[in-house]
Each structure stands twice: as structure tokens, then as C-alpha cells.
Amino acid sequence: MKIFHIAILLIGLTTLSPLVWAGDGTHPPKKKSGKKRGTFLLELPASLNTSPVDSVKRKPDSIEARLTTAPAEEAPFKPSIQVGAIVHMFASAEQSGFGAPSTDADSKGWNKGFSVYRARVLVGGQLSKKGSFFMETDLPSAIGTQLSSGVKNVKVAPIILDAQYEYDFANAFSLVAGMQLVSNNRNGLQGAGGLMANDFTYFQYPYNLFANSPLQGNFGRDLGVNARGFLANDKLEYRVGVFTGRNIDGGAPLRTVGRVVYNFLDPDKDYYYAGTKLGKGKTLSWGAGWDEQASYYNFSTDVFFDHPLGDAGSLTLNAAFQYMTGGTNLDSKYSFATLIPKQTVQYLELGYYFKEPKLQPWIRFENQHIDAAAEQTNGVDPSAYNKLNSSAVYGGGLNYFFNGSTTNLRLSYTARSYHVATPTEGVYDKQTYGQVWLQVQFFIF
Structure with missing residues (x-):
């Protein structure tokens, strides 16, 4: 027994x-x-x-x-994969002149409709202990009513938005190769799922959105290789990349983009930054960067602050300043002189997140001030050219977070103001057009 x-x-x-x-x-x-x-x-x-x-x-x-008793050996590495999605859908109303100013009386009329604005599939994975990949699709145009034209799209074929491979040699040095978001400032490197405002800003990368844009981008993306690393106890981050940029004959010089940022409080190691952190952590960062190709160059600086403020919630502030120009050299076939006028861009977002009701009111201001040289206007008088091409965007909204960035509801009003030519030479009217969005987001990855 x-x-x-x-x-x-x-x-x-x-x-x-x-x-x-x-x-x-x-x-x-x-x-x-x-x-x-x-x-x-x-x-x-x-x-x-x-x-x-x-x-x-x-x-x-x-x-x-x-x-x-300790095991004799470690388990072998096994690759992993993760799939997610982000969708932005909204009901909206927009005055006809919002996208392009007009003296037509009908430009003050309101177009209305429903749209699926973003519908992205995200796929990422760990291929080795130091190597990972990321892919993302998107819609090249919204499904639903195009408010600027009144045309309704019911079927849109998706495109590849991101396709990149990253290898981490060390904390201080990693390489990311492929199609990726390219910018010299924080707002241009934000992820769509973590925005505070209803959408990205208008002027942070205005020349890198489409294939026919001066920099021949793809919704802010470009093809190339980007180095990234963290120093000084992860407080100092750098990014330096070489990209295709504008290339019409295979012989164009490469586009180089760089950024250095210092985090005074918590480190911020997200590859695509958050526009608001909803009180999670304490962030104060200052960054500066450049973007250049041939005669084009762009210098920027930005500040981001996200910090609990009082018992009620947390404050988010995001600000940036840029100076850019396509240069004045008209002799080179790679010149950007007539494609990108000299200009400055100012940008500010400010919001406060109330953690108990899960509400976040916010405001935004952007200003694009064109100051083109005579060589950049294609023969148009510079004073008239600058007046007609400068514009400002301002507005605000209220976000409700069901579950943080995973699901939320956003109500916003945005106004855009232009100067419009009148029959009297040298006299311009200032016109303002509005846009209202009620947007729902769901995001998981």
C-alpha cells in the first residue's frame, strides 16, 4: 500500500x-x-x-x-502576426467653396452626405527577434458623397498605404525600409488612430499627398530608408531618412528628411506619434527637422505637451512652425521654384480631456502665409499671387471616448478663409467657408 x-x-x-x-x-x-x-x-x-x-x-x-530548477535552454523564437483595422465614418455638411474659393453665390450653399472616409486594414508581425514588418491599406477616395463635387462613389479599390520592414540593431540604431510616412515635424508623423482633432492638419505636408503633388507622395508616404534611434536614457530621439521624392526621369537627386526631438519628461517611443494621450503619462517634447530635395527645402520646429492638469483630467497642446520654399533657380530641370512658393506655416491644437465624462473639447488654428518670389509665380504679380494663395483654417470640436482611441465619436466645425479677387483690380474680398463633421472611429491593432 x-x-x-x-x-x-x-x-x-x-x-x-x-x-x-x-x-x-x-x-x-x-x-x-x-x-x-x-x-x-x-x-x-x-x-x-x-x-x-x-x-x-x-x-x-x-x-x-x-x-x-532552471531550464537547460530557451524556447526557440517563433514568428508572430497581428491584424487590425481603423475606420472613420461621418455625416457631414460643407459649403461648396471650402475646397476652392469662388465668387459664385452658390459657393455658400451647403452640400450634405455620408461617407466612409478611412477604411484601413493593418497587418504587422515579428519576423525575427529584431526584425518586424508593417503593412496598411487605405481608400484613395472616400466612399459616399464627395462634398466638393457632389459625386457619389459607391465602390473604391483599396491601395497599399504603408509597406515597411524594420530591423533593430540596437536601441540607438534601427532601420526602416519601404513605403512609410515621411515628415520633419510631429504632426506629420501622427497616426490616424490617435488624432485629437477630427483629421490631420491641412498644411503640414501639403506638397506630399498625391502622385501629382510636387513631391509625388502617397498620402504623406514616400519610398526609402529611414534610420531611427534613442539616446540619453531614451530622452533624445533622431530620425534621418533618404527617399525617392520627385523623380521624373530617374536622375533626380534623392530627398532627405531628418528630425531630432528631446523628451523632457517621459520617453515617447511610438513610431507614429499620438495627437493626444488622454492623461496616460507625462510628455513634454521639443523637436526640429528638415526636408529637402534639389532646390526645395523645409525647416520646422514643434512642441508637444500632454500632462495631467488638476483632478478633472489632462491638457494637450501641439504646436509647430515651418518655413519652406522651392527656391528661385529656374535653370535646373529638377527645380521646385514654380511648384512650391516661399511660405511659412503656423499650427496650434489645444484640448482638455475630462476623464470622468470621457469628453475632450479642442480648438485648432492653422495659417499658411505665401510670400512667393517673382521667379515662383509663373509671371503673375507676386502681391496678387500671395494674396490669392494664402489661407487660414480654424475651428474646434468635442470628442467622446467610448474606449480611448479604440472607439470614439467626434463632432467638429472647421472654417477656411481665403482672399478672392473682385472686379476691381488690386481689391480682394475675404471669404470664409464652413464644414461640419460628425465622425465615428473604431480602431484595433
């Missing part, structure tokens, strides 16, 4: 030991430390490589010794 009891005890402990070593099996896979964009590395308990039979053969002196 004693031998029978010992046998039962050994069988019970042998069966129990993998469960003790492996945990209860209910915890989700852990994120790999320091990785971005939500990619996961599945970390299997090393004890799963040890069979119950081997445990019995070792015959430790006690049960406690058996449970604390």
Missing part, C-alpha cells in the same frame, strides 16, 4: 509540474520590450521544453527544488 501511495504521489506531481511552470494559461502574450506599432512576440515558458519524464529522472531532493 505504501508503494501504491508513493506511485500516486509521483504521478500527481509529474502531471502538475508543467502547469505550475507554465502558469494558468489565461494571460495574453507579452509585448516584446521596446517594440512599436503593437507587434507581439509570443514568449513561451522555457519549462515547456522539459518533459515530465525528464523531471522524474532528475529526482530533486524536494518538491521546492523541482519547481525552481
Whole structure:
């Protein structure tokens, strides 16, 4: 009988030991430390490589010794993959002159409609311990009513928006290759799922949106290689990249983009920045960057502050200033002189998140001041050219967060003002056009 009891005890402990070593099996896979964009590395308990039979053969002196015996080797790495989506849908009303100013009386009329503005599929994964990938699709135009034209789209083929591979050599140096978001300032590097306002700003990368834009971009993306790293206890971040930019014959010089940012409080290691953090953490950053190709160059500086303020919630401030020009050299076939006029851009977003009601009111102001040289206007008088091409955007809204950036509802009003030529030479009227959005977002990755 004693031998029978010992046998039962050994069988019970042998069966129990993998469960003790492996945990209860209910915890989700852990994120790999320091990785971005939500990619996961599945970390299997090393004890799963040890069979119950081997445990019995070792015959430790006690049960406690058996449970604390270290595994002989680590589990082999296994690639992982993650799939997500982000969708922005809205009901909207917009005056006809919002997209392009007009002296026509009908430009003050309101167009109305429903649209699926973004519908992205996100795929990312960990391919090796240091290598990961990210892909994202998007709609080249909204599904639904195009408010600027009144035309209704009911079927739109998706496009590849991001396609990139990242390899982390060290915390201080990683490389990202492929099609990726390119900008020298924070707002231009924000992710669509973490915006505070209803949408991206109008002037942060106005020449990099489409294939027919001066920099031949793809919704702010470009093809190239970008280096990134963190120094000074992760407080200092740098990004330096080389991209295709504008290329009409294969011989154009490459586009180079760089950015340096210092975080005075918490480190901020997201690859695509958040426009608001809803009180999670304490962030104060100052950044500066450049963007140049041939005769075009763009210098910028930006400040971001997100910090709990009082018991009610947290304050978010995002501001930037840019100076850009296409130069005045008309002799080179790679000149941007007549494509990008000299200008300055000012941008400010300010919001406060009330954590109990989950509400966030916000305001925004942007100003694009064109100051083109005579070589940049294609023969148009510079004073008239500058007046007609400068514009400002301002507005505000109220966000309700069902569950942070995962699901939320945004109501916003945005106004855009232009100067419009009148029949009297040298006299311009200032016209303002409005846009109202009620937008729902759902996002998971």
C-alpha cells in the first residue's frame, strides 16, 4: 500500500509540474520590450521544453527544488502576426467653396452626405527577434458623397498605404525600409488612430499627398530608408531618412528628411506619434527637422505637451512652425521654384480631456502665409499671387471616448478663409467657408 501511495504521489506531481511552470494559461502574450506599432512576440515558458519524464529522472531532493530548477535552454523564437483595422465614418455638411474659393453665390450653399472616409486594414508581425514588418491599406477616395463635387462613389479599390520592414540593431540604431510616412515635424508623423482633432492638419505636408503633388507622395508616404534611434536614457530621439521624392526621369537627386526631438519628461517611443494621450503619462517634447530635395527645402520646429492638469483630467497642446520654399533657380530641370512658393506655416491644437465624462473639447488654428518670389509665380504679380494663395483654417470640436482611441465619436466645425479677387483690380474680398463633421472611429491593432 505504501508503494501504491508513493506511485500516486509521483504521478500527481509529474502531471502538475508543467502547469505550475507554465502558469494558468489565461494571460495574453507579452509585448516584446521596446517594440512599436503593437507587434507581439509570443514568449513561451522555457519549462515547456522539459518533459515530465525528464523531471522524474532528475529526482530533486524536494518538491521546492523541482519547481525552481532552471531550464537547460530557451524556447526557440517563433514568428508572430497581428491584424487590425481603423475606420472613420461621418455625416457631414460643407459649403461648396471650402475646397476652392469662388465668387459664385452658390459657393455658400451647403452640400450634405455620408461617407466612409478611412477604411484601413493593418497587418504587422515579428519576423525575427529584431526584425518586424508593417503593412496598411487605405481608400484613395472616400466612399459616399464627395462634398466638393457632389459625386457619389459607391465602390473604391483599396491601395497599399504603408509597406515597411524594420530591423533593430540596437536601441540607438534601427532601420526602416519601404513605403512609410515621411515628415520633419510631429504632426506629420501622427497616426490616424490617435488624432485629437477630427483629421490631420491641412498644411503640414501639403506638397506630399498625391502622385501629382510636387513631391509625388502617397498620402504623406514616400519610398526609402529611414534610420531611427534613442539616446540619453531614451530622452533624445533622431530620425534621418533618404527617399525617392520627385523623380521624373530617374536622375533626380534623392530627398532627405531628418528630425531630432528631446523628451523632457517621459520617453515617447511610438513610431507614429499620438495627437493626444488622454492623461496616460507625462510628455513634454521639443523637436526640429528638415526636408529637402534639389532646390526645395523645409525647416520646422514643434512642441508637444500632454500632462495631467488638476483632478478633472489632462491638457494637450501641439504646436509647430515651418518655413519652406522651392527656391528661385529656374535653370535646373529638377527645380521646385514654380511648384512650391516661399511660405511659412503656423499650427496650434489645444484640448482638455475630462476623464470622468470621457469628453475632450479642442480648438485648432492653422495659417499658411505665401510670400512667393517673382521667379515662383509663373509671371503673375507676386502681391496678387500671395494674396490669392494664402489661407487660414480654424475651428474646434468635442470628442467622446467610448474606449480611448479604440472607439470614439467626434463632432467638429472647421472654417477656411481665403482672399478672392473682385472686379476691381488690386481689391480682394475675404471669404470664409464652413464644414461640419460628425465622425465615428473604431480602431484595433
